[in-house]
Structure formats: structure tokens, C-alpha cells
Amino acid sequence: MTEQEVIELIDSSLAEEFELERAEMTPEANIYEDLGLDSLDTVDMVIVLEGAFKFKIREEESVRAIRTLGDIHQFVLTKVAENS
């Protein structure tokens, strides 16, 4: 998977599962303030990402540190690289 494909899979999965507007999903968008997620959604986000990429997310600290969509991209890209 290229970096672009990974980012596209993240964005399309999140858009569908959280009913987000693709136009608002810029890397700078704060997932809580701009995209309207809350702390309860975080677990669902982890599940969506695990399902889309078939990896296990154990890095609780890193997940908690996520603020922007770009942070999610970075987090997943790192994991995909580790797993390949």
C-alpha cells in the first residue's frame, strides 16, 4: 500500500463509520473540535482502524495523544511500516 492509499483508506473508513464530511477531513482538522468526535468515539476509532488494517493497536498512550486527522495518518503509517 502506498502512503496515499493508506491515507485514503483511513479517511474513507472514518467518513463512513462516523458520518463525517470528506470536505472537512483535512490533515489539520482537530478530530474533537473540528470533526465532532468525543472521548467515547476513540474506542470506536481504534476498532475501525484495526478492522481496516488488520493490525492490533496496543499503543494506548499514542492513541490518547492523537489530536488531528494528520496524527491518525501518522500513527497508522508508522504501524503499517512496522508490520511490513
Place this chain on the structure above:
Amino acid sequence: MLNNSSYDVAVIGAGVSGLSCALILARHGKKVVVLEQHPRLAPVLRGFKRNGMFFDSGFHYVGGLGDDGPLWPLLRYLGLDIGLELTPFNPDGFDCLHNCTTGQRLCLPVGFENIRMQLSARFPGAAKDIKEYLDDIERCWRSVPYLDLDLDLNEVVNASVHGLTVAQALARFAPWPELQGLLSMHGLLYGIEPSQALASLNAQVAGSYYHSAHGIRGGGGAVVQTYVERLAAAGVEVRCGAEVTQILSEAGTVSGVCLSDGAEIQASEVIASMNPALLPEMLPAGAVRPAYLKRLQGLRQTASAYVLFAACTNPVEVLQGCNLFSQQGTGVFDSCLDQNVEERPLFLAAATPQHLHAGVGDSEDGESKIRHGVIGIVPAAHSEVAPFWSGPHQRKHGYESKKKEIGAAICNRIRTCCPELESLEQVDLSTPLTLQDYSMAPAGAIYGVGRFAGQYNPQAVTRLPGLYLSGQAIAAPGLLGALVGAYMTCGSMLGHDLLRGELRKWR
């Protein structure tokens, strides 16, 4: 809308978790109604009488109630300890592993220290690992918010759902398959295969029994009676035969529920204590995100079972204050669902722990004869009886004879394994279809949604303001899990610091 149909809180489901939530909230001045689909409250727990004997349906024994047991404050706070008479299980052997092939028995004494000593003496080569393994369980089994009332909630890091499985934790005991069996047999009490169950779940369930094991005189029936009295005293309204079909919302907040007969009940908050897999159907459209709906729909359920209710003419000494976990071979316990009923593991208990509830039945010559109840539980797949389902409490032709056939096979298995129970005769049998009718759990899951490795179970708080979940799925299985679940739910509503502070006074 009638005034009397308006409540602070409506609780869906009158099991241990729903009823406990109702009592906790009533103590805090809330006007509560509990809605139960079954014609009678606590259908899973209440048990039944047959042929003059009382049989428990959803309770045999409980852990965590010995000296300093962490379950006490949870019971005392609700006045549930009053009138309940505990019957301690045999301290020298409360649960025994029974190898059906060799007839050998290996028993667990009560108390971590006793278990450590006994097992190290029996398996000297494994002594160091045994100590480490048991120390781990002793340290973590009660490290959850409402069992440890001093735990700093900010410090609670939920164990990863990708943690060690029971099978992995027991791999170190591979040279001692008997030991592996003994340490994994409590899997029958949470209904998940060792390869898929988290070691932390096993620690919680098995650990509570390692700590202490008690029956309750009168069993689940007595527990239900105590709840009924406390609910009446607290002014909680319980409506049976009231199946909730919809959770209602107004302006994005919960406003009540709708019943199958169309009646609407207004409530500012709703607690869903039934199996969370049933929730998606009840939710207002658009109330939660698709990701959450999918998660609920995908939750995996624990195993189902056949429960044999049987009677012996002789006293069942072997089950006095002690349960038997029987397996055909040795090694880590798994449910062997791909094999015949006779080959699967079996849990055996006396019908009412310790004080056998002796009934009077008529023998052929007209003389009364004392009979002693025995309960046997064998893992089962819903699919084995699914073809006989034709609706709630309705079965297709042939179901009764299928039940007789399965019951006879289980009876045979018991008689062969335990010659002491030679006089055993089937009284009745419940199947996955029965369990499904009584709890509404999909596929008749004994312990509802399980804590499977890799699965993120839902929490008490939901994204729909005013809607909370409770029950085994958000905490742990069993009576203990359902109680802890109730406190977790009410703590989310009332404030954990407040509720835990009050509980500390009841230690």
C-alpha cells in the same frame, strides 16, 4: 401521557444487574421503574421446583465473599446481605478436576496460600511457576474499580484487549497437563475457549473462587426473594411481561421507552441491562454513530449449554460443598463443541449447595423416597437445537424427544464417570433455546457478551445522553460481574467518587 408513567430512570431487564441498578438509584432518591420481558422477575436466576426439588437455574456458588471479601460492601450497601445465609464450600476441596478416563480427582483448597502449597507439593517441578502464576492472579483479580474501593480511578489502565490469553498463560505448564486442566477449568464459568479468553478475565473469575467459595442457602431463589423485599421497601416499581422494543429520544436526549404493546413510559434516563447485542434494534435512528452500531452488532457471545436437572436416590457425598469439573482427557479445558455431548467437559453440582434440598417423591411401591438434586452443565452450540425453534417458548415437533436423548447421553456420561451417582435420573433438561427465552441473549449465551481477546466491549456510558448500559458485558460474568456492572453504571450516573465513598462505609 399519564403522570404516573413518568420516571427518573427506566431500567430494561430485571436480572441481578438491572435490579441492583434500581436499588442503588432508589437510594439516591430516584423514581425508578424496572421493565422485564419475562412474566416473572429475574428469570435467569430464580430457579424452579420440579418433583418436590428446587433446582437452581443461574446460580451455584459465588466467590469473593470470604473474610475481607470485596463483594461484601456491594451487598451490604443494598441490604442484600440481610437474610442471606452463606454455606461455605469444603475448604479442603471446593472445586475438583475430574479426569473421566482415569477417574482421578485433583481438588483446589480454598485460599491462595493453600492452593500454592498444595499444588507445589503435588507438582514440585512447577513450584516456581505456580507461585508466580498464582501471585499474579491474587494481585489482579480484585483490581477493578468497585472491588477495590481504594484504587485510584485515574490510574486504572484498562488491560489491553490484546493481552495474554489463558492458553498462552498456561503454556508454561505443558509438562503437567493435569495442572493445565485444573487452572483452566473455570473457563466453564465464563464460556470462552482458553485460546480466546484473556488471562485477566480468568484471573477475575477463578481468582474470586480461589479467594473463597460459598453457596447460598436456598440458592438463586433466595437471592431473588431478597431482591423482591428490598425493591418493595425502596419503592421501586417492577413491571414483568413488559418487553421494551424502542428507546425514545427527544432533542438528542433519552426521553423514555416504548413497550411491545405500544405503551410509552417516560424517563429522563434509561439503563439497558439486557444483552447489548439487542440494543441496536431499540435505538432511535441516527442516535449513535454507525461505528458504534456495528460494534454492538459484532459483539461475540459466550458459549451456550445444556443444563441437566437430575435426581439421585442416594445422597451425593461427592458433591457436598464441592463442584466437579470433568474432562475426558487432560490438558487445557476446551469446550469440544465439535464432539459428541459425551466427550465434552462437564460441570457437576449438587442442586442446592451443601444443604441438599431433599424432596419427597413417590416411588413405585407408593412409599415416599427422599431424592437429591444434581445439576450437570455441558457446553453446547445453539445450532444443535436451532431447527426446533419456532418462536419464544415454542418448539417444533421432536424437540421433547431430542431433549430426552441429549439428557440420557449426559446422564450416561455422569454415571460412567462418577459411579457414586449411579442412581441418577433425568428430571428435565434446558437447552440453548431455553436460555435464549429466559435471558433473550442471542444464541442462548450463558454469560451474555464475553470478554474475548481482541474484543472491545462497550462501556456504561453511551453517546446518547441519558442512555447507559449495564450487565456482564461491561464488567465481568456471573453474579459478581453483574453486581460490579451495576455499580459501574450507577457510578457513571451519580459520580464514581460519591458512590465509592459511600461504599467504603460498608466494608
